Amino acid sequence: MADDAIRCDACPVLCYIKPGRTGSCDRYGNRDGQLVRLDPHVMLEQARSRGESLVPFLEKSHEWDGTLVRDEETFVTAIGAGTTYPDYKPAPFIISSEVAGVDMVTVVTEGIFSYCGVKLKIDTDRHLGAECNTVRAQGEAVGHVTTSEYGSQMLSLGGVRHLTGGSRQEGTATCDALLNLCNGKAVELEIDGGAKVVVQADKPPIVDGVQEERMRVGCGSATIGMFAKQWFGKVDEVVVVDDHITGVLSEHQAGKLLGVAETGIKLKGRRSTPGRYFRVAEPGTSWGGTNISDPLSILGPFDPKIAKPGLRLLMVSTTGEQFAYFELDDALQPIESDLPTPLRESVLRIKENCEPALCTVLFMGGAGGSLRAGVTENPVKLTHSVREALTRVTCGGAPVYVWPGGGITIMADVSRMPANAFGYVPTPALVAPIEFTLKLSDYKTLGGYMDHVRPLRSIQRNDEAQRRVTSRADNPWPLRKTGAKE
Ligand code: SF4
Numbered sequence: 220m221a222d223d224a225i226r227c228d229a230c231p232v233l234c235y236i237k238p239g240r241t242g243s244c245d246r247y248g249n250r251d252g253q254l255v256r257l258d259p260h261v262m263l264e265q266a267r268s269r270g271e272s273l274v275p276f277l278e279k280s281h282e283w284d285g286t287l288v289r290d291e292e293t294f295v296t297a298i299g300a301g302t303t304y305p306d307y308k309p310a311p312f313i314i315s316s317e318v319a320g321v322d323m324v325t326v327v328t329e330g331i332f333s334y335c336g337v338k339l340k341i342d343t344d345r346h347l348g349a350e351c352n353t354v355r356a357q358g359e360a361v362g363h364v365t366t367s368e369y370g371s372q373m374l375s376l377g378g379v380r381h382l383t384g385g386s387r388q389e390g391t392a393t394c395d396a397l398l399n400l401c402n403g404k405a406v407e408l409e410i411d412g413g414a415k416v417v418v419q420a421d422k423p424p425i426v427d428g429v430q431e432e433r434m435r436v437g438c439g440s441a442t443i444g445m446f447a448k449q450w451f452g453k454v455d456e457v458v459v460v461d462d463h464i465t466g467v468l469s470e471h472q473a474g475k476l477l478g479v480a481e482t483g484i485k486l487k488g489r490r491s492t493p494g495r496y497f498r499v500a501e502p503g504t505s506w507g508g509t510n511i512s513d514p515l516s517i518l519g520p521f522d523p524k525i526a527k528p529g530l531r532l533l534m535v536s537t538t539g540e541q542f543a544y545f546e547l548d549d550a551l552q553p554i555e556s557d558l559p560t561p562l563r564e565s566v567l568r569i570k571e572n573c574e575p576a577l578c579t580v581l582f583m584g585g586a587g588g589s590l591r592a593g594v595t596e597n598p599v600k601l602t603h604s605v606r607e608a609l610t611r612v613t614c615g616g617a618p619v620y621v622w623p624g625g626g627i628t629i630m631a632d633v634s635r636m637p638a639n640a641f642g643y644v645p646t647p648a649l650v651a652p653i654e655f656t657l658k659l660s661d662y663k664t665l666g667g668y669m670d671h672v673r674p675l676r677s678i679q680r681n682d683e684a685q686r687r688v689t690s691r692a693d694n695p696w697p698l699r700k701t702g703a704k705e
Pocket of ligand 1: 227229232241243244245247
């Protein structure tokens, strides 16, 4: 071009890039008239010693001494590899290596995902927002609250509708939130009619400015079952307050089997089965994920035919964070007093059994027709090969879960991937690394680009274009034998 600009065709934006400048996504630049991928290409090295493997993704600081590492100990990831766009081109790296005497091939590309999102698991009992309510980032709708799980609130973020189906601001805010979450950064989200929460992969959530510490030991009913024996004889009644299933010791099967006598207690809410109550209060961020700060507010009057003055009552939340101890006076009114030492131990035991609260970020995306076309001229064969476990799919060398059914729809825990593995393009869409590893003979059978296969040693060099990181010890090594169901 007249001004020496070159055109990048690595995504549909088709930037014209002047010398010394970068394109819109900062991933490609014009270096002396050459279009170059600017981030280093990440090579994964198998952890060889326990000491080394304990440090995830330890970056090599030493200079390369010229020794070629063995084929089976190096895995070429797609991070920094470049993309396949416009689809019919073979993937940027199709690398052969010999592993345990078998010729393998890894097809490597940075996929441009318009159909992608994040499933976010937030370990907290606190109510973040009603199911289906909109989740916002930078004021824009980026997802929704989905079904909560045991001890965790779940958000579903991203997806093609938020990326492409709304305003430009909505798409940009969605892409931004996904990119930051996938790259391990903190993101503030606000839920309509609910809480503000700061989330970050592998870190505790911060709900309305308060850092969550522990997830619940179980639902109220399960907590009664787990601790009934420890309470027996030390207290007459226990109520474990839970937004979903509040448990009552004397009525619960666990209490019955231990011979706990009736206490005349009356719970508000809906009795499900003996000793298990639903909806004793509204959802909230206080006791057991309810909105109550006074536990007595979920009790009705004690039955005077059964209850006795002096009756001892412990009320505790599912995390043991909140607790209160009462004794009935002559008018059968609960009067709060100090928690007796034996009961204090049981409350501490509940806390001790609660695991640390974390956020988990699962990237979810569909390897569509375009991405598969970079692997083989007959893309459906790749889908079949993945289904038959002849081809292993990884993201930055990390394991993925491949959904059953049609297509190649994957989920990957971003905290098992090397840092900053994700990028974006301003269409907007997320750029995620994806690798397909299979036997060379199987690659030939599925119509692979055999004339683009090159040996690992052809890219082994130690320049700024490469970054070598050590694999995580708890990740299966991606070059292990394929062909068996995983
Ligand atoms: S946005 Fe990035 S990948 Fe797309 S054309 Fe521009 S420089 Fe290339």
